Amino acid sequence: MDQRISFVTLAVRDLDASRAFYLDGLGWEAELDVPGEVLMIRVGELLVLSLWDRAAFEAEVGPIAVGEGVAPFALAHNVATKDEVDGVLETARAAGADPVHAPFEREWGGYSGYFGDPDGYRWEIAFNPGPIGQVVLP
Secondary structure, three states: OOOOOOEEEEEEOOHHHHHHHHHHHOOOOOOEEEOOOEEEEEEEOOEEEEEEEHHHHHHHHOOOOOOOOOOOOOEEEEEOOHHHHHHHHHHHHHOOOEEEEEEEEOOOOOEEEEEEOOOOOEEEEEEOOOHHHHHOOO
16 A cells, blocks of 8 residues: 555534635635535645535544544644744634634744634644754645
8 A cells, every 4th residue: 555645534513614615715626526515625745635524524534533623633734934834823713713723832843823614623833944844734
């Protein structure tokens, strides 16, 4: 098996709200848009973010665990400068994102903050000056 991820799929409660947030709010473009079912957005050369209607997700994958707190993972969008972190977080706030954590200097040498999308999925917006941070920049 090749060492890569092809799709990141998120089950969403309201596909129209997710469409408005990601396409209209963040300015991303759909690769595939099937109203009421799925919205797929190319987010990398070989990576697609798939926003799937929650009921359709459960029908194929199985019951979704429900409980307090946030999902135990975060998506990350790395940028080349601290100013870009601030700019992306502001764009997300203007699109209706929940500003979870304002950006600040991290102990590992970077600068990052978090927002929540319409379903509460956490996105880290980060400037990472280290070698691993440079690997993921376009």
